[in-house]
Structures are given as structure tokens and as C-alpha cells.
Amino acid sequence: MHIYPDYYDKFKCIADKCKHNCCIGWEIDIDEDTLAYYNSIEGEFGKRLRDNIELSDTPHFKLKSEERCPFLNDKNLCDIICTLGEKKLCTICSQHPRFHNELPDRIESGLGLCCEEAGRIILSQKEKTTLISDEKITTDDEIILLRDEIIRALQNRDKSIDERLYDMLALCDTTENNISIKELCDVMLSLEMLDKNWGELLSLLKENCEQLDTVDFDKYMSQRQHEYEQFCVYLIYRHFANSPDLYEAQSRACFVKLAYRLIYHLGALIYNKKGNFDLSDHIEVARMFSSEIEYSDENLYTLFDIA
Ligand code: SF4
Structure with missing residues (x-):
């Protein structure tokens, strides 16, 4: 069973309009499947990808000055999205700011308040938040x-x-x-x-x-x-x-x-x-x-x- 608040699907990243871009200031780890995909990209962009990934225990992007993601361009847009498309982001980037709590009988998802657009959606909602699911919600937990x-x-x-x-x-x-x-x-x-x-x-x-x-x-x-x-x-x-x-x-x-x-x-x-x-x-x-x-x-x- 997958449960989420009623505002969950309203989220859309505001990208270059965001004052606190989440591609600045955090280490961004790359999951195994995405790393394998990035390693398979040929040409100049493939080389750029590999040059900017640190292959330590947990592979991650090598941050640039002011801790910017190396793929965040001067217009504060993501070059991976611009070149390969949104679906080719690593799990952390494609999921942020969503969170998922895996509980014994369900997965509960939500939007994290660390993102200003998620914060706007959550705090400006005047109606009471309701939890929804595609299935009938029941539990004895x-x-x-x-x-x-x-x-x-x-x-x-x-x-x-x-x-x-x-x-x-x-x-x-x-x-x-x-x-x-x-x-x-x-x-x-x-x-x-x-x-x-x-x-x-x-x-x-x-x-x-x-x-x-x-x-x-x-x-x-x-x-x-x-x-x-x-x-x-x-x-x-x-x-x-x-x-x-x-x-x-x-x-x-x-x-x-x-x-x-x-x-x-x-x-x-x-x-x-x-x-x-x-x-x-x-x-x-x-x-x-x-x-x-x-x-x-x-x-x-x-x-x-x-x-
Ligand atoms: S903090 Fe939120 S709105 Fe800003 S760039 Fe990240 S996901 Fe997009």
C-alpha cells in the first residue's frame, strides 16, 4: 500500500527560480544503476560525466566552488536534464525533495520541507491535509x-x-x-x-x-x-x-x-x-x-x- 498527503502530486521543481537550489551545498551520491548508465555514455558529455564523479565507497559528484554540483550551469539549470532528460537523473536527484518511509504494511511518502517549493505547497494549504492511497487504507499497527x-x-x-x-x-x-x-x-x-x-x-x-x-x-x-x-x-x-x-x-x-x-x-x-x-x-x-x-x-x- 502506498500512502501520501493530498498535496504530494502538486510538486514541480521551480529550478532556476529557486533561491536555495538543492544542487548547492550537499554531497550528491550516485546509485549503482545510474553510475553504470553514466559510464556507458559516449562522447564529450560521457567524458564530462566521468571526470566529475568521485569513485569512492559511495560514488558522488565532485562539487565545485561554493559546493555547486558540477552539472548545475550558470543559469542554475541541470546540464544532465538538459542533455539526457529528467529520467536520467540519479535516484537522489530524481526523488528530491520526496521522502519515503517503508513501514511493515505500507510505504508512506511525502515532500520534505527542506525545499522551498515543497514548503510553499505545504504551509500555504488552507484545507486540512488528508492522507490518500489508491487502495483502501487499513491497519492494525x-x-x-x-x-x-x-x-x-x-x-x-x-x-x-x-x-x-x-x-x-x-x-x-x-x-x-x-x-x-x-x-x-x-x-x-x-x-x-x-x-x-x-x-x-x-x-x-x-x-x-x-x-x-x-x-x-x-x-x-x-x-x-x-x-x-x-x-x-x-x-x-x-x-x-x-x-x-x-x-x-x-x-x-x-x-x-x-x-x-x-x-x-x-x-x-x-x-x-x-x-x-x-x-x-x-x-x-x-x-x-x-x-x-x-x-x-x-x-x-x-x-x-x-x-
Ligand atoms: S530545492 Fe526544491 S525547488 Fe529548489 S531546486 Fe531543489 S527541488 Fe527544485
Whole structure:
């Protein structure tokens, strides 16, 4: 059974219009089948391919200055797509930003918030997200059943986001670690970091969190609570059902609350500094959080542990 959120098929890479191209700053590993195909390409482009692949334990593209993929051209378009077509990309490139969780009775797929276009699709969706499948969705897995109950609680629009998150923890029979925002910033700043802008934003929050005015910000965001709802539903969908046991699942629910608190306070900080916090600001904060945390197992598990 294959399950995915209702917005899943809306994604289309915005390529040269993307501010944070995913072909910059990451090591891009090449799967075996694609490597064999690239090795079979003849002529000048075949030579270019082979010259730009590092054949180590895990073959990958040799990044150029500023950690750009060697096939990302001056117009920020991919030369492999332009020359060979989209279907000839390696698995990582063709799948990004999609994720797939293989569970015993199903595969659950989604779009990762590390991509700004995926973030736009997810956070701007006003309707409640629903999970869909080509087959009738059934399960007797207790963690998936609990996760689905949590999603319903997170989408209960008769309640505030804080109340919904409280209900989520109650359903998991757990309570959160009451770590302060300042302490949370210290933990975040101690983690492996990709983007110095993320570190600067966290340092600014650490300096200002105790005098942050959230009253005006709450009023400002009152008609945009669906953005927080989507953020929390995305995280619980992505990280809860693949927990090895119920105990770990409880930590992951607490992680969602922690992530929400961080995103909320970063939003309040930006609002206090510049007098607004529009959807693109929200997408950017969520994108940075996702890139820094969800794509590093070490960082992700550190947060699961402290949550
Ligand atoms: S981050 Fe998303 S929109 Fe940007 S280039 Fe990558 S897949 Fe495309």
C-alpha cells in the first residue's frame, strides 16, 4: 500500500527560480544503476560525466566552488536534464525533495520541507491535509493508529495550536521536557550546522527571547494558524510511524512540540525585528529547520533525545 498527503502530486521543481537550489551545498551520491548508465555514455558529455564523479565507497559528484554540483550551469539549470532528460537523473536527484518511509504494511511518502517549493505547497494549504492511497487504507499497527489519532487532534480547528499540541502529548501519555527557548537555542547552536544564517538567527533568538513581545505577533498570525497546523502534521506524519517502539514515538511527539516552539519564537523574533512575517518568511524558517535537522540523523536524534 502506498500512502501520501493530498498535496504530494502538486510538486514541480521551480529550478532556476529557486533561491536555495538543492544542487548547492550537499554531497550528491550516485546509485549503482545510474553510475553504470553514466559510464556507458559516449562522447564529450560521457567524458564530462566521468571526470566529475568521485569513485569512492559511495560514488558522488565532485562539487565545485561554493559546493555547486558540477552539472548545475550558470543559469542554475541541470546540464544532465538538459542533455539526457529528467529520467536520467540519479535516484537522489530524481526523488528530491520526496521522502519515503517503508513501514511493515505500507510505504508512506511525502515532500520534505527542506525545499522551498515543497514548503510553499505545504504551509500555504488552507484545507486540512488528508492522507490518500489508491487502495483502501487499513491497519492494525498501534503506532500508526495512534499517529492518525494525533493528526486528527492537530487538525481540530476548534482549539488553539497550543491546545492541540497538549492533546497530542496526552494521547501519547507523555509530557514535554520544559526546556526554555534559551536552552533550546544553546542545544541547536551546538549541533552540526550547514548554513551560517541559521546560526545567526538562533543566536539572535537566544539574545532576545526573554524580552520578545508575542502578543502582537499572536494577533498578526491569528488568521494563519493553518501554517502551524501543516508544519506539525507534516512532522508527525514524517517521523512518528517509523518509530521502533511506543517509547521512542512519545519522544518524537515531544520533538514536534519542541520544533513548533522554536519555529513560533523565530517567527515572533522576525516579526519584532521587521514588523511583518509573511508566508515566504515562514517557509524560509521551516526550510532552514528542516535542512539543518531533518537531513542530519545526528541532529535529529539529538532533538528526539532532549524533547
Ligand atoms: S530545492 Fe526544491 S525547488 Fe529548489 S531546486 Fe531543489 S527541488 Fe527544485
